[in-house]
Amino acid sequence: MKLPARYRPRRIVLRDGREVTLRAIAETDAAEIVQAFERLSAESRYSRFMQHKKRINEVALQRGVRPQPGREFAFVVTIPAPDGIDIVGAAQYLAAEQGNAETCEFAITVAEDWRGSGIARHLLASLLRRARRDGYKTMEGWVTAANTSMLMLARKLHFKVEPVPGDATVLRVQHAL
Amino acid sequence: MQKPWLVQYPPGVPAEIDIEQFASLKAVLASSCARFADLPAFNSMGAVLTYRQLDEASRAFAAWLQQVAQLRRGDRVALMLPNLLQYPVALFGVLRAGMVVVNVNPLYTPRELEHQLKDSGATAIVVLENFAHTLEQVIKATSVRTVITTQAGDLLPPLKRLLTNFVVKQVRKQVPPWRLAGAVGFRQVLAIGREHTLDDVPLTRDDLAFLQYTGGTTGVAKGTMLTHGNMVANVLQVAAWMSPNLIDGEEIVVIPLPLYHVFALTGCLSFFSKGAQIVLIANPRDMPAFLKALRQTRFTAIIGVNTLFRAMLDAPGFVDVDLRPLKLAVAGGMAVQHVIAHRWKERAGVPLVECYGLTESAPVAIANPVTIQEWSGQIGVPLPSTDAAVLGDDDKPVALGQVGEICLLGPQVMKGYWNRPEETAKVFTANGWLRTGDMGLMDERGGIRITDRKKDMIVVSGFKVFPNEVEDVLTMHPGVLEAGAIGVPDDRSGEAVKVVVVRKDPALTEAQLLAHCKQHLTGYKMPRIVEFRNEPLPKTNIGKILRRELRDASHPTGAQAMQPAVARGPA
Numbered sequence: 001m002k003l004p005a006r007y008r009p010r011r012i013v014l015r016d017g018r019e020v021t022l023r024a025i026a027e028t029d030a031a032e033i034v035q036a037f038e039r040l041s042a043e044s045r046y047s048r049f050m051q052h053k054k055r056i057n058e059v060a061l062q063r064g065v066r067p068q069p070g071r072e073f074a075f076v077v078t079i080p081a082p083d084g085i086d087i088v089g090a091a092q093y094l095a096a097e098q099g100n101a102e103t104c105e106f107a108i109t110v111a112e113d114w115r116g117s118g119i120a121r122h123l124l125a126s127l128l129r130r131a132r133r134d135g136y137k138t139m140e141g142w143v144t145a146a147n148t149s150m151l152m153l154a155r156k157l158h159f160k161v162e163p164v165p166g167d168a169t170v171l172r173v174q175h176a177l
Numbered sequence: 178m179q180k181p182w183l184v185q186y187p188p189g190v191p192a193e194i195d196i197e198q199f200a201s202l203k204a205v206l207a208s209s210c211a212r213f214a215d216l217p218a219f220n221s222m223g224a225v226l227t228y229r230q231l232d233e234a235s236r237a238f239a240a241w242l243q244q245v246a247q248l249r250r251g252d253r254v255a256l257m258l259p260n261l262l263q264y265p266v267a268l269f270g271v272l273r274a275g276m277v278v279v280n281v282n283p284l285y286t287p288r289e290l291e292h293q294l295k296d297s298g299a300t301a302i303v304v305l306e307n308f309a310h311t312l313e314q315v316i317k318a319t320s321v322r323t324v325i326t327t328q329a330g331d332l333l334p335p336l337k338r339l340l341t342n343f344v345v346k347q348v349r350k351q352v353p354p355w356r357l358a359g360a361v362g363f364r365q366v367l368a369i370g371r372e373h374t375l376d377d378v379p380l381t382r383d384d385l386a387f388l389q390y391t392g393g394t395t396g397v398a399k400g401t402m403l404t405h406g407n408m409v410a411n412v413l414q415v416a417a418w419m420s421p422n423l424i425d426g427e428e429i430v431v432i433p434l435p436l437y438h439v440f441a442l443t444g445c446l447s448f449f450s451k452g453a454q455i456v457l458i459a460n461p462r463d464m465p466a467f468l469k470a471l472r473q474t475r476f477t478a479i480i481g482v483n484t485l486f487r488a489m490l491d492a493p494g495f496v497d498v499d500l501r502p503l504k505l506a507v508a509g510g511m512a513v514q515h516v517i518a519h520r521w522k523e524r525a526g527v528p529l530v531e532c533y534g535l536t537e538s539a540p541v542a543i544a545n546p547v548t549i550q551e552w553s554g555q556i557g558v559p560l561p562s563t564d565a566a567v568l569g570d571d572d573k574p575v576a577l578g579q580v581g582e583i584c585l586l587g588p589q590v591m592k593g594y595w596n597r598p599e600e601t602a603k604v605f606t607a608n609g610w611l612r613t614g615d616m617g618l619m620d621e622r623g624g625i626r627i628t629d630r631k632k633d634m635i636v637v638s639g640f641k642v643f644p645n646e647v648e649d650v651l652t653m654h655p656g657v658l659e660a661g662a663i664g665v666p667d668d669r670s671g672e673a674v675k676v677v678v679v680r681k682d683p684a685l686t687e688a689q690l691l692a693h694c695k696q697h698l699t700g701y702k703m704p705r706i707v708e709f710r711n712e713p714l715p716k717t718n719i720g721k722i723l724r725r726e727l728r729d730a731s732h733p734t735g736a737q738a739m740q741p742a743v744a745r746g747p748a
Contacts, residue, residue, distance in 0.1 A: 046645060050722040051659060051714070052652040060720060094718055107719045142721050148603045161570060167725035168629060169644070 007073075007130070014117040018079075020088065022122060025074035029087065030065050033076075036087040041112055047147045048109050050170070064092065071095055073130045077110075077119050088114045091123035093131050096140060103138045104131050108150070120153055128157070132177040140174040182558035182623025187421045187548040194413045194561045196588050201380035201405035202272050205412060205450050206232070213426050213452035221262045221457040222341070223473070224333045228452070231265060234332075237370030238270025244373040245366075246323045248301060250275035253388060255294060255302040255321070256437065257281040257312070260457035262332035263363055264436050265445075267303045267325075272405075275378030276301075277385045279400070280437035283308045288697045289398070291315035297388045297400055297595065303363070305329065307345070309355035316357065327363035329459075382406025388595050389439050391536040392634065392643040400595030401536045408443070410588035411539040414560040415447035422505045422547045423478070426452035429502075430478040431471065433461035433485060439540045440509045440639065444480045453478070461485055468494040475502045482510040484638035484670050487517050490524060500525045505547055507532060509540075510639025511671045512627070518552030528552045533627075537604065537611055539589040543625055555624045556617075563587035567619050572606045580628050583617045584610035635664030635672050640701040642674055644724070647704065650697045654690060656682030659714045661727045665706065673705035677727045679714060 009023035037045070037056050045053050067074050077089035093106040106127050110119050131139050141159075143150045145168060154161060159173040183192050199205050209218075210232035217225040226234070242248045254271045256278060258264045271278050279297045281290065283305060290311055294302070301323035304312050309326055316324070330341030346352045386408050388400035430448045432455055434441035448455055456474050461467045467489075481489075486508060489495050506521065508529040522528045532544035533556035543565055545557035559565040566574050567581040575581040590611045593601035604612050616629040635642040644662035651660035658681040667673035678690065687707045694703055715726035 042649070049720055050724065051661060052645075052648050054652065057720075092719065097718060105717055105719045107721070142717060146603075155570075163629075164725065166728070167723075169724050170721075 007075075012077075012122055014119065016117050018114075018117065020114075020119065021078045021085075022075060022126065023078070025065055025067065025076050025090070025092075027065050029076055030061055032078075032085060032087045033061060033065065033090065036090070036111065039111060040109070044109065044112065047144050047150070048107060050142070050144060067092065067094070070134055073127070073134070075123055075126055077114075077123065087111075089119045089123055091120075091127050093127050093136075093139060102136065103140055104134075104136045106131075106139055106141045115149070120150070121157070124153060124157055128175060128177065136177050138174055138176055140172060142170045143173055144170055180559070180564070180623065181621060185546055185558050185622055185624070186561075187546050189421050190417055190546075191561050194410065194417050196382070196406065196410045196413060196562070198413065199409045200382060201384065202269075202386055202408050202412075202446070203378075203380055203405075205409060205446065206235070206269050206273070209449055209452060216426055216452055217454040218449065219262055219265050219455050219457060220474075221260070221459070222333065222337075222470075224262065224337065225454075226262050226265070226332070231269065234266045234367055235269035235273055236375050237367045237373075238266055239272075239274035239370070240373040240375040241366045241370030242270060242274040242276060242301070243376055245369060246301060248274065248276055248323070250378050251277060251385065252301070253277045253279050253297045253299040255279040255281050255297065255299040255304075257283050257285075257290075257302060257304040257308055258327070258437070259283055259305060259459045260432065260436055260441075261305070261327075261329060261459055262457070263303070263305075263327050264457070265455075266332065266367075267363075268436075272386060273375065273378075275380060275384070277388055279388045280390070280439075280442070282435070282437055282699055284699045285311065286695075286697050286699055287311055287314040289699055291318055292397055293390055293400075294319040294321055296398070297390075301325070303327065306352050306355070309357060309360075310353040313355045313357055322359075324357050324360040325363055325366055326357065326360045331363045380405055382409065385592075387439075387442075389442075389536050392641045392646065397646070399597055399600060402592040402595050403439075403539050404592055407539045407589050407591060408446070410562065411443050411541055412446045412450050414562060414587075414589060415443060415541050415544075416450050417561050418541075418544055419447065419451075419478075419505060419507075419547055423451055423453070428453040428478055428504075429456060429474060429476045430454070430480065431456045431458065431474065431476045433458035433467065433479070433481060434510070434639075438510070438639070439536045440482075440534070441480065443539060443541060444507065444509075448478070461488070464488065464492045465494065468492060468498060471498045475499065477502050478505040478507070479503070480507040480509070482639035483508060483513045483517055484511070486521055486529065487514075487669065490517065490520050495524075503527055506530065509533065511636050513552065514671070515552075515554070522551065531556055533557065533625075534589075535585075535611075535613055537591045538585055538587070539591065542585045542587060542589065543583075553624070555626045557625065558623045559585075559625075560587070563589070565619070565623075565625060566610060567617065567625075568606065568610065568612075572608070572610075577621055578618055580616055580618050583613045583615050583625060583627070585613060586610050635662075635674055637667075637672055637674065637701045638670040642702045644674075647674055647676060647694075647698065647702060650694055651676060651678060651690070653697070654685070654693045656680055656685035657690070659722075661714055661722055661724055662704070663724055663727050665728065667705065670701075670705075674702065675706040675708065675727075676704040677708045677710055677714065679710050679712070 007024040072094040074092035078085040088111040091108040093104040096103040096105040154173040214229040218228045303325045328342040330338040387403040390398040534540035534542040564586040617627040647662035659679040664672040715723040
């Protein structure tokens with residue numbers, strides 16, 4: 001299998017003028033991911049995991065910072081910090097289920113202080129491009145019904161938004177690649 | 178916009194109400210007290226307050242708040258009371274003094290009470306002694322500095338008062354010990370208040386009347402800002418709606434639902450505007466006492482929720498209750514079950530008139546005409562001066578008969594959520610329609626039926642429970658690794674809370690977990706079914722919980738659940 005090209009870090013100037021770096025996740029990001037998770041509000045954590053999560057699962061974390069090339073990808077958005085960097089946004093996709101080469105599932109998280117600056121839009125657009133290159137046909141995601149800003153973004157990027165039979169708590173968003 | 182539902186309005190019900198009629202709830206009170214002065218206004222445990230007495234007592238209460246407690250217009254005053262005569266006195270007292278009522282469920286746990294007092298910024302509270310110990314535990318963390326306590330019998334005639342207070346305290350032991358420095362007794366407040374004058378506060382329709390708390394999807398309750406204008410509008414709308422069946426000054430209505438719930442509150446105020454005698458039931462779960470009260474009253478109207486009508490029909494003593502004078506039975510708060518509607522009509526002769534609304538719409542927005550002969554299975558048609566639309570994903574109306582989100586527009590729709598502009602923005606469309614979170618459809622005559630609920634909540638006997646809050650409490654327990662809460666159908670309460678829990682501590686028992694919940698969740702939020710699982714909760718590959726998978730009790734392992742054999746669905 002041909003390995004996909006490395007993703008070159010990009011500087012992005014946000015709508016509010018702040019500058020951030022968008023790059024591929026690295027193994028060394030694990031500790032920063034944990035810190036970023038701890039800074040998140042309960043509501044944000046709930047939107048991401050759909051449950052109250054007190055801490056990140058270590059196995060999932062280690063897997064998350066080592067995406068399988070060509071099948072999985074994860075972006076982080078960073079800013080400079082006294083101890084190096086802070087992660088203020090992250091996004092990933094992976095096969096929706098084991099062995100499914102057609103559909104990938106995505107998730108996006110943006111730190112509270114950085115909401116509304118367009119980070120999520122950059123992340124989602126980047127995910128779509130990358131997943132297309134990985135050969136997926138569809139990208140899908142599950143969004144809590146209360147997560148209006150994510151639903152609005154998905155609609156803006158032409159995702160189809162549909163209810164989930166038997167569960168009013170979430171909506172399914174999907175995009176052909 | 179045309180209103181196809183107007184064809185269903187009975188003769189005498191106007192298409193529009195005149196909200197200019199009253200500038201505030203204060204004016205509604207003044208009007209009723211002047212028109213019906215010597216008629217009974219409220220009846221509790223056989224003791225009656227006339228409209229005149231209520232006027233006088235609430236004036237004294239208001240004067241005390243203004244002149245002695247030095248509270249100002251717009252200050253928030255919490256009422257932590259069941260349906261006793263003290264409730265209307267305090268309610269109208271607070272409103273007349275120009276302050277804002279914050280209704281508190283007396284059965285709240287300290288955690289819930291603390292949140293509500295802090296969030297509302299209440300500086301005063303009126304609390305029944307039975308619940309003072311809850312307040313004592315959290316008061317330091319809040320801005321409450323004025324506390325008025327009351328004993329159950331405080332507004333009963335002297336002998337009955339002493340007896341009731343003695344029985345509640347000494348025989349039934351319903352008053353856990355408490356200590357609140359500087360607390361003033363209700364009777365003392367009235368006595369002192371009578372010696373002060375009440376400054377007239379020129380309230381307008383834009384002044385806040387209530388911060389009415391309702392659950393939120395984020396797990397914390399938020400305050401719905403209901404103005405005097407919102408409340409006056411809904412009182413007039415409901416009163417106009419009921420007018421074909423009711424005669425001013427001649428009705429007796431039984432209110433067994435707690436007045437801290439917006440449905441009972443507005444229902445009560447609407448009957449009040451028509452000079453009815455309002456019979457307050459403090460605890461309808463005490464069925465023998467409830468039935469006794471019903472037997473002693475020739476009531477002509479009753480409001481309730483499905484759960485309550487079912488409990489009444491199931492009670493053996495209900496056969497002895499005389500229902501012949503009954504003209505109107507209103508059901509709200511939760512969906513009415515077909516079987517209950519049928520049994521009620523058989524027994525009572527009048528149908529259950531179902532109505533619909535949200536705390537955010539003060540609450541009634543849609544109702545069945547009171548002249549219907551049979552329960553319709555619909556939530557009804559929009560009230561006078563109210564618009565309802567069924568909107569699609571793009572916030573545009575869907576075709577007639579198609580399912581979409583039911584959205585509302587009208588003078589009873591709230592201003593927004595207290596201190597939560599983001600939540601407020603979410604609940605309104607760009608054109609100002611209130612999103613109800615309920616999915617439904619409208620027929621060609623404007624009749625509306627609910628098909629599904631969009632928001633993630635469980636409705637237990639008319640009370641909203643948000644899974645998020647229950648899960649939050651469950652995961653506070655150190656023995657819990659993961660937890661999910663869902664609503665499951667329940668004969669008695671419509672829906673009940675089921676929780677699925679993965680333990681960190683294998684020795685954790687259901688009893689221990691429920692004891693923990695009891696400390697932090699009031700009764701209706703308590704899990705009815707607890708299921709322990711030994712495998713992680715089902716999740717998508719990216720780690721999101723699949724709540725749908727939690728419904729099925731006899732579910733296989735989580736790993737299998739994520740790999741359905743059939744076409745990939747939301748599993």
